[in-house]
Amino acid sequence: QVQLVESGGGLVQAGGSLRLSCAASGRTFSTYTMGWFRQAPGKEREFVAAIRWTGISTLYADSVKGRFTISRDNAKNTVYLQMNSLKPEDTAIYYCAADPTKFSTSRYTYDYWGQGTQVTVSS
Numbered sequence: 001q002v003q004l005v006e007s008g009g010g011l012v013q014a015g016g017s018l019r020l021s022c023a024a025s026g027r028t029f030s031t032y033t034m035g036w037f038r039q040a041p042g043k044e045r046e047f048v049a050a051i052r053w054t055g056i057s058t059l060y061a062d063s064v065k066g067r068f069t070i071s072r073d074n075a076k077n078t079v080y081l082q083m084n085s086l087k088p089e090d091t092a093i094y095y096c097a098a099d100p101t102k103f104s105t106s107r108y109t110y111d112y113w114g115q116g117t118q119v120t121v122s123s
Helices: none
Strands: 002-008 011-014 018-025 035-039 044-053 056-061 068-073 078-083 092-099 117-123
Touching: 002 078, 002 092, 018 035, 018 092, 018 117, 035 068, 035 078, 044 078, 056 068
Parallel strands: 011 117
Antiparallel strands: 002 018, 018 078, 035 044, 035 092, 044 056, 068 078, 092 117
């Protein structure tokens, strides 16, 4: 079992930066793929980024590539999402998720989810 708690969301102006953190409990964290997803009002939850348990391989949605960076610290059971050059369309609730078996962009393969943290980007 893995429990996930996100933090670091907030209100920022367009062009600004935020760093989200996701603290995980559970001794198997280091073996899981970790992902970030987001959901804007009235829209489906969408993939943002994922990182393999080794920390070497990453995946990004085209909409955030070059602006967002996912990383993890297995010693601290924490995964991060550095978000730069934020745009109003990045406004959403951001969710951290854990996938025990796959390295995937599909939300359906992630078994564990945090409660989410709100990110609002003003124009």
